[in-house]
Amino acid sequence: MKPSQPQGTRDFGANVVRKRQYIFNTIRNIFELYGFQPLETPAMENIDTLMGKYGKEGDKLIFKILNNGLDNPAKEEKTKEGFEGVLKGKTSKSVTERALRYDLTIPFARYVAMNHGQLVFPFKRYQIQPVWRADRPQRGRYREFYQCDCDVVGSRSLLNEVELTHIYAEVFKQLKIDVEIKINSRKILAALAETCGGADKLTDITIAIDKLDKIGIEKVKEELAARDVQTEQINIIEKYLSITGSNEEKLQQAKALLANSELAAAGFEELEYVLANTTIGDKNLSIDFTLARGLNYYTGIIFEIKARGVEMGSIGGGGRYDDLTGLFGVSDIPGVGISFGVDRIYDVMEELQLFPEEVQIGTEVLFFNLGEKEAQAAYRLMQQLRSVGLRCELFHEALRMDKQFKYAEKRDIRFIIIIGSKELEENTCTIKNIQTGKQESASLTDIEIIKSILA
């Protein structure tokens, strides 16, 4: 049998794990600096927790887990019924009671609903865990991938939006990715919808606008017409979508266009608050009125992150919502959150070669194994170096030196330390830097000198 991993999933070897950890650690540190607390939820959720939360298409993409013990004769009747249901597209609990989480938001909502009596609000949590989707695998789309979210719930203060904007700016500054942080307010989109045929047009309009980047304005107009938006109203939307200039200029034009809407005024106020209270600068934080974000539950400021200098979809996004936990019977918990697209961030950093070299370093020193006594001396020195934090290995067998050297090269180990019979006699070691070829000798008792050579 030729082994493989399932389609759409990946093994991560050491180099990739290290680079991914670099991204995760950078984000995690910033989350912590901003007062967010870690949460981890199980990979599996009860099937009721997940089903019906992501739309019909989403339901189909949820990985369901087969109940165990389905060969139990006592349950045969029920199980058979369940199978009948599955054939008709139902999720029968006699067949599947659990499923793999599809995102981090619903498990978070479930957690808050379960624990809201004990939590201190505002509750600021971050969560960095994998999710699973039965999507058709393709370039850049996987069936297992990490999400990286932070949310504040139980607060309506716009200070949170300001903080999240700074988190985005700080993370990408540290990762050295040049980004444009785009913001908009769903209130303005809702106002636009009201102006163009009523609030019930909001979903149609946002779906159409969401496609602007991909299909262009003419197709968006066609799509709007197909969704019963009137020509006059399409003209307003076109005007809205063609707003350009500095943040201030954009605000002016939009205000003129939606002058009579209280809802729009509230949206403009939100944007102005965020712009006035952040220290990021217009170049990197810009209003984008074409930003819609597909998800219906957003109600205020929305975010999206675009990396400059590389062809790539958004590498982050989020926004404010009114009701996190209503679906689980706990009402009145508003919040705002953002998410980092770690797989895309990884690809951007690879393409632009942004990973620092240190990230790649595994073992720093290889000790040659040149016989039993020699290896014992090497082991003693190695343990001293490990105790001060140096990552070391002693070659496992006393093979020929060229074989040991080859191992060091293949493993990208920078230093080799040789303790042969001559060194053993003199109580010294020979330290060689493979990159530079430089070779130095040091006394085995002078650990400080050895450390300085390896520095």
Place this chain on the structure above:
Amino acid sequence: MKPSQPQGTRDFGANVVRKRQYIFNTIRNIFELYGFQPLETPAMENIDTLMGKYGKEGDKLIFKILNNGLDNPAKEEKTKEGFEGVLKGKTSKSVTERALRYDLTIPFARYVAMNHGQLVFPFKRYQIQPVWRADRPQRGRYREFYQCDCDVVGSRSLLNEVELTHIYAEVFKQLKIDVEIKINSRKILAALAETCGGADKLTDITIAIDKLDKIGIEKVKEELAARDVQTEQINIIEKYLSITGSNEEKLQQAKALLANSELAAAGFEELEYVLANTTIGDKNLSIDFTLARGLNYYTGIIFEIKARGVEMGSIGGGGRYDDLTGLFGVSDIPGVGISFGVDRIYDVMEELQLFPEEVQIGTEVLFFNLGEKEAQAAYRLMQQLRSVGLRCELFHEALRMDKQFKYAEKRDIRFIIIIGSKELEENTCTIKNIQTGKQESASLTDIEIIKSILA
């Protein structure tokens, strides 16, 4: 609907995540110091990769994932056939093609088999990831739990066993858990089996010995008798199991008992090598001839870790195996590995209160929010403190001071910084240590002084 997480799974809030991360990070750092490289494999494996690897009982405990699109009419026939199979206890691929990993060893073996042409041997990898088992949940046994393994493959050198022994010693020294590292060699158990009725008795004998701790020697003897071991041979086994004394004394007695076996001699040599080449001391590293380890694939040195001063099963174990990847068509890859039982280590550390206090620290400083201008000044100072690594929050709204104070208390935040109208006028801030009650004033421009107060 009252939400809950699935039976046997857990949510980890901030305090627990932090403590668990402390354990993971300690282990990870030591793995890296010893030259091990990280590997991550997907949560799902192809069902063929997992089935048949853990015995009949194991197969039943594997969580299988339902294929998506089972309501596809074009596949109805196949799907129905599959359901028939499932009812009879088969795993039909028309119903389930994937399953959740059950341990980290088989995915590792699958990875090595897939990549052995590119890997540099000896290949030293560590892996810290969750696994899933459909076990009946009970105290200390979960359906989702982490495993934490390191293995060296492609080397027969006993140096690896020495290194792994040191890894155990170093990890538990850093975690401040007093442990006994028990070692034995499966070769000695195999020799005992040969002496007692032939090599085919090895499994019977190890299974019986494995239960010694739980059921006592009399029941073990009964069990051996039930498995057709002769009285005379049971007497030898009883003698073997009652060997006591220092490591040296134990070796002497065992050598006398198994004097004529070459296999035993090879086992004694292994033990002597490890004892001679480690620097741990007999008190913490002891031969335990009653140690058997249930798994059949071990062939040389085996390990088990017992925490002292607490009622708890083993918190780690491992051993040498001859053939990691034979099941996947790649032969002659021997190796040795150890595992840490993180959930039990966590429980031991909780019981003995071994977690350092620093581990628990989330947000260090809360800035009071006392109005718009005041909050802006607070935000500026906060960003300066964050940039030097202090975890800070600004309270989200200008509520009454006692409410803000209560938030700080509930969140265990140690310092509050107050910038009210008076402070704003004087360009100062008031810093209060909640634990000591001590209150100091500092100029907003003197960041060094502020840092020193918060230190």
